[in-house]
Amino acid sequence: MNAVHGQQQTAVTGPGRPPRPDRLFDRENEWEALVSFAGDPHPGPDLGVVTGRPRQGKTLLLESVARATGGFYFCGQQATEAEALRRVGEEYARHREAGRPGPWRGWKECLDALLALGDDRPLPVVIDSFPDLVAASPALPSVIQGALRHSDRPPPGNRARLLLAGETAPVMTRLFASSAPLRALTRLVLDIRPLDFREAARLWGIDDPRLAFLVHTVVGGTPAYRHDYVNDDVPAGLDDFDAWVCRTVLNPRMPLFHEARHLLDEETGPRGRVICHSVLTALAMGCTTHGGAAAFLGQQLTDTSRALAVLRDRGLLRSQPDGLQPGITRHHIADPLLSFEHAVARPRRAALEQSDAETVWREARTDFDMLVAGRRFAQVCRDWAASYADWTALGADRVTAAHGSLSDPSATAGLDAEVVVRRKEGLLSGPLLSLGIARWNTSMDMHHLQRLRRVLERLEPRDGTGRVSLALYGAAGFSPELHAARARGEVMLVDLERLYRGV
Template identity: 35%
Template sequence: MPTADYRSHVAGFFDSEVPKHSLGLVYGRRRIGKSTLLEGLAHDRGGFVWEATRTESAIQLTRLGEQLGSHLGVGRLALENWEEAFRQLLALGRDRSVPVVLDEFGHVLEADPSVDSIVAAALGPAGQRSNAGRSRLVLCGSAIAMMSALTAGEAPLRGRAGMELVMQPHDFRAAAEWLGSASAPDLAAGVYAVIGGVIGYATDMVDFDLPDSRADFTRWVAARVLSPAATLHHEATTLLAEDPTLAGASPVLHHGILGAIANGAVSAGKIAKKLGRSVSNLDPALRRLIAAGFVIRHTDPIRAQRPTYTLADPFLQFHYAVLEPHGPLLRERDPHEAWEERLSAVFGSRVRGPVFEEQARSWVRRYADPAVLGGFADHVGPSTAVVDGVERQLDVVVAADGAGALPSERSVLALGEAKAGETVGTGRLTELERARAALGGRAAHARLLLFAPAFTDELRAAAGRRADVELVDLARLYQGD
């Protein structure tokens, strides 16, 4: 969802004329602009914003009382408990709609897990009668699993929220527009493969320094990411340490899973083998990482087989494929030399490739015209085909539900291959044709999609003569459908 849409949703919630207090939730990855968005809109409306810190409840209440009293111009308020705190907060909206934002609410819950029940009581029928008003209370947090659990299942706040907004990093197109590199897709693709679409990674955390050309890319990545002095050098470790839902378990296991996925172990079995553990032993940690927003689970669109996994953000892929395994090299060698002599090749195979495959799938989901795909893309993901007795990976498979709900009953609309680091020729087209034939009748009319920075003249000529072949270069990936 574009930033403008996030802003519209929040503004609409703040300006609602509903004649009672209402609750909104906003959450997502750190450094994607949640606080900036909420603070700007709340302050424009004379609202109140408080950011929690990781400390004991008594200290949180003291700090909240000081800031709330200052906002009201009455000096520090003595808040004895969270019941009193929410009575005072909701009283801000006694006469009009007023935004009340509690940022980093996960720290409040971490210190006192009962606070969600207190909020539920304050917003319930009895609480609304005894403390009437129109406060627009927003609970904001970066601990995705913790925040999403607030309204799940039998949680006290289930059914109470009038807005639940999950903010995502920019996708590759929005990131390019935001960075001003949409007209230079090669540069945009390179930068995206390093820092993804997280706003903070393109601003404060690189001291507002971004490459201005492809020729400047090596200078930038060496100074702003690879250097042991660079803030981003340590970001992934900090991200995991900051998430309360991961704090109680082994950080070694979580980092091990992320590293295994980044370096090619994309199934539970392969991850377990790489780490020397059983799949059942691994499963709880893998589920925590998915719930926390660090790992994405891909369900096969056309086969009822075990899912595959990928890292949720290009920067995580970069960290665990480049930074973490080569830490000693970067401490001992000049980062610029290390990049040119060794790490640029690792980046091309371990980072640029997987990120480009995900960009291709994202293009199919978000931007491809249904006429290009031969229909509507109900299911998009990676899969496999057995060609001449050998299992072959398919980067992009597009399937439609058709008459059956089971994966094996879906019709295959399109098959795709994504190659980030080569000029693709007719050989890749032949491989896709063989994979299509191996999938049988349900793929007989599947379109063949080839994604690459460039294509040979021979392949372009062949594609021009056929209605079932689509070539997607970087310009089309970033600007076309």
């Protein structure tokens, strides 16, 4: 099976391949995977699956592939089966440049006609928003399975490449889980993820690492937010960032102001909306475990767990074991805009309606730095360690990075390391390689290095930490003593410049 997840793959180009359109930012690897699948010359129909959260450019990517290869594209929507069949018939007629076909009596006849488009050459047949079609026609997956398995109906040389696409949701997860019948027939699995922090900086055309990070902390790496959602407004510089926030995400006249609530409503539906908003607020406040979120909300553990599961299934959370206590699962909000909404905007909706955005933002800026930027900075540092750091700096070329914590009987608070790097061994995390502390608005000094050493001392009896490297990640600078410690090889220092341009 050919699988592409995220932006870690190396792009490959080949002769005769249609070029990626200029209007598609980045997505070189995804484009190559799709055109390779669409043009695969081997006989027999094939199935591919494309998933992704809303606003990531999935539809634009699929439409562009279909257009560049002369393929067929149809986007489903919430409708009865009869209406859906009528609409796909109209698209089919347009594609064939023929009169309207006779009415199909069901999806079996429809799929036979669509797959027949690949009788003469490899040709992609794209069905987007597939879950909407399944909602009205629950038997559709079985019909597809039958059409692909029983390839005696089409000519032996049929090379239709059926691409089923939909947002990351329970329907797609259920239909294409590892044990599902359709998964056994799938030769391409492609997940369209948000751009990472470096790619987002290029999307917004921002060279200053500090400004790029601040913008990323508000809008993340969702491509759709770059243009229409902010009316093409990009901050002119660091001095313009605060005003940009007031002009865009805190401006009720801009689509970005309403997007976080719309996104959550789309993903969770009316029943789970209230509890999911509350759970996201708890996470934004730093309650990253099941128990911590439940205690913050005054809810039963079972209710909180269900909401966490809903958010995780929709791709709105990152859930992973604690880097130092693997028995604890920590949850972090995946989309920066949702973090901003629940830590900054949502608690101040009434004030935004009664006062000007500039006044509200001045009062909210401390919360933004502590609750939003500080935690997002730690996540960016983990992403850098996992994706961009030179393997010689961390000790392995494939690593995982997580938040780690230890209880400290001698202190009122525990010992935390925001960047715990371990060797990646298959699907598991292996030996500890590096411990790091991340600070956004605090200049770091020897106190922070001593704190890391204390964490390491607590770990040595049980974790075999003789070769663990220490790292300090800071956006506000390092003391001369720390630079001297780095020169002696005692610590790795990572600033914003290194995060955005270095290894």
